[in-house]
Amino acid sequence: MDIFNKEIISAFYVTSLSRENPVDVLRRKLSLSSDYLTERIESLVENSFIEKDKKTLTELGRGSIRVVLAGGVFDIIHPGHLHTLRAAKALGNVLVVVIATDKTAQKIKNRIPLHNMELRRDLVSSLSMVDYAMVGHEGDIFKTVKLVKPDIIALGYDQIHQEKFIVDGCKKIGVDVSIARLQSPVPDIKSSKIESDYGKSIYGL
Template identity: 40%
Template sequence: MIHFHMPAKELFILQLKHGGIPEKIYRTLDIKEKMMLEKRRGRYFLKDDERRKIRVVLTGGVFDILHAGHVFTLYEAKKFGDVLVVVVATDRTVKKFKKRKPVNSEEYRAFIVNALKPVDVAIVGRKNFQETIDLVKPDVVVFGYDQKEFPVKGAKIVKLKKGVGEKKFKTSRIIKELEL
């Protein structure tokens, strides 16, 4: 079997998908890859010096009914780094802030977003945003033109100036038109 060396970017994505690389996967890695990792709480994570070699971009949203505005935002966000991590809002968060039940479940929404070309990995948000920040440790956080921005310690904040067809591509408008 031919084994290709996984760069730090791929190890980081693997780490995010599993909440740390599990022992079973770690055992399949080559020695160069293992040297890039350290064990914490029974799982493996990129060493800090390896993590600093990649620029991680974080963005997030509900992504309930995917539309061109979402796709545009993700392509724009990807331009700011090597790895684009997308946090999909939990069902609980949608109910709390949007005052409505999501049309699609958080798992479904994350699955769909993860399939989009600019996205390296989509994850469902944690219990609170700080837990998500601590997990991802982004270098850049990108907010869409219609999102409220807030500071994230250690990360550059980017607020997109525009969307695509701002009024036309809004989930709330689509839901209203479809009478959902």
């Protein structure tokens, strides 16, 4: 399948989560006329990748792309995040990132996040390798997994302890998923150095 058809199918997948119109999203992203897009979409309907409603992917269509799910708090973006998210994106065609709710973030970090979940979602959405960023379901990661139905869940180097919990939970809800363990980011930057160098306000960074 050519890259352009994969882009169209990926957009149909993403808009099934975002509830936007896939044609609007594709026109914005690829700067193309709707005539040209309509033609390509019709050919994907003929080849059974998209349902006749021109809104939903068929099983064949959904099976033709690999969806990767990653997650985190993302109070700011630093080079380690880029490293992790690029590695996650490289595992498939579509990268969905789930943002911890404010309550979950507080539990993970033991403090109130600097930015609320909507600002954190917006921050991650602005990264070019991220196809869709969504706020998670309060207290239940598997509701998000059931909605996204990822082919792969990518765990960051500091999330690896969650592997068994995630594998078991996915089995329970009947989602067949592979787990990828991503490597530690940017090896020459050490937290201890950051801590000693770091000033007071992040808005000065």
